[in-house]
Amino acid sequence: MKRTNINILILLIMFLVPMASRATVFGNINTVTVEDSAKINKLLNDAKAFEEKKDYQRAVEIVLSAMDLAEKVKYEYGKYKSYKALEILYRDAGKPMLSAKYKLKAINSQAKLEEINYDRDEKERLEKIEKEKVIRQQQEQLQREQEELKKKMDEIVNLENDKTISKSELERRKLEIQRKQMEIENKRQTISIQAQTINTANTQLSLTMQELATQKLQAKVYEDSLQITKKNEELANNEIEKQTLINYLLILGLSGLIILAAFFYRMYTVKKGIQDLLMQKNGEIETEKKRSDDLLLNILPQEVAEELKRTGKYESRYFDKVTVMFTDFKDFTKISEQVTPKKLVEDIDFIFRAFDDIMERNELEKIKTIGDAYLCVSGLPDTTTHNPMNVLKAATEIQDFIKELIEEKRKENQPFFDIRIGIHTGPLVAGIVGAKKFAFDIWGDTVNTAARMEQNCEPGKINLSGSTFKEVLTKVEYTYRGKVEAKNKGEIDMYYLNRIFEL
Numbered sequence: 485m486k487r488t489n490i491n492i493l494i495l496l497i498m499f500l501v502p503m504a505s506r507a508t509v510f511g512n513i514n515t516v517t518v519e520d521s522a523k524i525n526k527l528l529n530d531a532k533a534f535e536e537k538k539d540y541q542r543a544v545e546i547v548l549s550a551m552d553l554a555e556k557v558k559y560e561y562g563k564y565k566s567y568k569a570l571e572i573l574y575r576d577a578g579k580p581m582l583s584a585k586y587k588l589k590a591i592n593s594q595a596k597l598e599e600i601n602y603d604r605d606e607k608e609r610l611e612k613i614e615k616e617k618v619i620r621q622q623q624e625q626l627q628r629e630q631e632e633l634k635k636k637m638d639e640i641v642n643l644e645n646d647k648t649i650s651k652s653e654l655e656r657r658k659l660e661i662q663r664k665q666m667e668i669e670n671k672r673q674t675i676s677i678q679a680q681t682i683n684t685a686n687t688q689l690s691l692t693m694q695e696l697a698t699q700k701l702q703a704k705v706y707e708d709s710l711q712i713t714k715k716n717e718e719l720a721n722n723e724i725e726k727q728t729l730i731n732y733l734l735i736l737g738l739s740g741l742i743i744l745a746a747f748f749y750r751m752y753t754v755k756k757g758i759q760d761l762l763m764q765k766n767g768e769i770e771t772e773k774k775r776s777d778d779l780l781l782n783i784l785p786q787e788v789a790e791e792l793k794r795t796g797k798y799e800s801r802y803f804d805k806v807t808v809m810f811t812d813f814k815d816f817t818k819i820s821e822q823v824t825p826k827k828l829v830e831d832i833d834f835i836f837r838a839f840d841d842i843m844e845r846n847e848l849e850k851i852k853t854i855g856d857a858y859l860c861v862s863g864l865p866d867t868t869t870h871n872p873m874n875v876l877k878a879a880t881e882i883q884d885f886i887k888e889l890i891e892e893k894r895k896e897n898q899p900f901f902d903i904r905i906g907i908h909t910g911p912l913v914a915g916i917v918g919a920k921k922f923a924f925d926i927w928g929d930t931v932n933t934a935a936r937m938e939q940n941c942e943p944g945k946i947n948l949s950g951s952t953f954k955e956v957l958t959k960v961e962y963t964y965r966g967k968v969e970a971k972n973k974g975e976i977d978m979y980y981l982n983r984i985f986e987l
Contacts, residue, residue: 516559524550524562528569540577547573560600564593619678626671633664784924785849787865788916798924800915806863807872807909807952808926808934809848809879811839813901814943816856822899832856835901838885846878847871851926856901857938861926864914872909872955876984879905879946887944906937908949936970940978950977960984 527550534543547569554562567590574583640657784792792798813819820828836853843850843860847869851859860878863870886903893900912928933949941947953962961982967975 516557516562520553520557520559521562524554524559524565527553528565531569531573535573535576540573544570544573544577560593560597564590564597567593615678615681619675622671622675622678626668626675629664629668629671633661633668636661636664784916785865788924792916798916800913801865802911802913803864803867804911805867805909806861806870806912806930807875807907807955808859808861808912808930809875810906810934810938811858811882812904812938813856814904816901819899819901831901835886835889839882842878842881842885846874846881848874848878852923859926859931864926872907872952873959873984875907875952876946876948876956876960876981879907879981880984883944883946902943904938904941904943905946906934906939906941906949907946907952908934908937909952909955933970933973933976936973936976937978940968940970942980946981948979948981950979953977953979 527546531543531546531550534540534546547566551563551566551570553559554566567586570586571583571590574580574586636657640654640661788798823831836858839858839860840850848860848862849864851861853859860875862872862875882903882905886901890900890902908930910928910930910933912926912930914924914926916922916924937947937949947965948956948962961984963980963982965978965980968978970976
């Protein structure tokens with residue numbers, strides 16, 4: 485009985501050893517400890533948590549740590565899982581090149597795992613065959629021993645009838661046969677356990693082989709297809725030769741079509757490339773044209789600029805009635821000596837930019853600045869836009885702006901400019917002169933009279949001529965100054981604008 489237990493223990497060890505080798509971390513050359521496997525899995529789970537928070541950078545750092553540990557302990561399955569995690573992370577992070585890199589690594593790692601598993605299963609299959617051979621030998625030996633035991637039992641039966649054999653000898657032989665029977669029974673149990681072990685291993689091996697077969701299904705289908713094709717070729721060589729010739733002709737024709745299509749496609753892409761380049765250049769030209777147009781409109785009225793672009797010149801024109809406004813700063817030269825040239829230019833630029841905005845709001849055409857003087861007009865180049873009230877509104881806005889600026893300068897104890905504004909209505913000529921650095925300008929007695937209105941104006945006031953006053957008589961509050969002597973003009977009726985009535 486003791487001997488039987490020992491045999492069973494040996495068989496259990498034979499069964500558990502291969503199972504233990506399967507229980508090691510899959511795909512390793514060296515055994516990976518449970519601690520290392522757990523660390524890698526924990527790192528990958530931590531990375532998954534950061535991935536869900538969209539913190540891809542932190543997730544990638546953790547996965548790289550897991551990958552380094554898997555490479556260090558030669559844990560092929562850990563490397564595979566790390567590669568797959570990096571593939572997904574880089575894909576979600578919008579980095580397709582890195583995602584493709586780790587996808588390829590994952591495929592190679594999976595192939596390596598399959599190769600390792602196949603080698604392991606093949607080794608187990610050979611071991612199974614060897615074990616089955618040993619079992620068959622044991623069964624054959626057991627059969628021979630049973631036949632020998634049967635012969636001895638027959639001899640006992642004969643000896644019982646033989647009176648010459650002593651009773652003690654007969655008992656001894658019976659005991660010997662009983663021991664032999666027990667040994668044979670023990671061997672039978674041993675062989676049965678071994679057979680069960682091999683059957684279990686066969687089942688596991690079968691499952692593993694099925695998994696491997698599933699993973700290589702496409703390759704098997706392709707291989708079967710090649711085998712079927714080969715058999716068909718053997719059965720119908722003549723037909724295949726004809727078909728081959730037809731195929732060659734088809735391939736030749738198809739190749740010609742492909743070459744022709746490639747040629748036309750190349751021509752199309754070249755043409756499209758040229759068209760795209762032309763569109764790009766046209767776009768650049770259009771952008772530059774718009775920039776030059778904007779620059780031109782910044783120095784010329786729109787109608788003048790359009791005619792200049794269309795004909796290359798602008799014909800001077802006579803305008804029956806326009807309203808001209810002239811502004812000038814009092815004691816400009818004196819005050820300019822008290823500040824730096826840079827500060828002076830900055831102040832003038834600030835003021836004239838504000839004037840430009842006022843002109844735009846009131847639909848006036850700025851003509852030019854001359855030093856500290858500012859010249860604008862209403863009624864040209866489009867005569868329908870003439871409105872003396874727009875000029876008066878612009879003048880009052882300038883007056884208010886300068887008053888506010890003076891108050892700020894006084895608070896800061898800085899020198900300031902006060903302004904004189906003169907307005908006159910009458911005919912004039914407008915046009916462009918010169919070939920370089922040309923500018924739109926106006927000439928005539930109306931311009932000179934407007935300048936005299938400004939020169940004979942008190943600082944902070946708006947001085948109107950009689951002709952302008954007649955245009956706005958009922959719409960303004962005024963102070964009549966009487967006839968005032970103007971240089972080279974004689975006596976002229978002048979009026980100070982006090983306020984504009986609400987319209």
